[in-house]
Amino acid sequence: MTITLVALVVLSTATYRISKFFVDDFLFNKIREKIFTKFPPETTYIGYFFTCYWCTSMWIGTLVTLGYILSSTVMLVICLPFAISAIASTISDLR
DSSP, X not given: OOOOHHHHHHHHHHHHHHHHHHHTOGGGHHHHHHHHHHSOTTTOHHHHHTTOHHHXXXXXXXXXXXXXXXXXXXXXXXHHHXXXXXXXHHHHHHO
């Protein structure tokens, strides 16, 4: 199986955006706080997972890759809005 450059960019930027959602975004704050109450990030791997981009992106990237292997078209359609959001937020941060 081969992957095009466009697919690689879409999947990579979507992985970045989804990881950022879990680690940083306001919309995930309440869920993250509940997780941290039960699994403190300083002492548990589960809690730490939601503070570390490297950790989160590796697992999200693995799921995105498996999804792409199973159905490349469906995974690209799912990931495209996340990729567009990642690019838009990056551009917004530049100003």
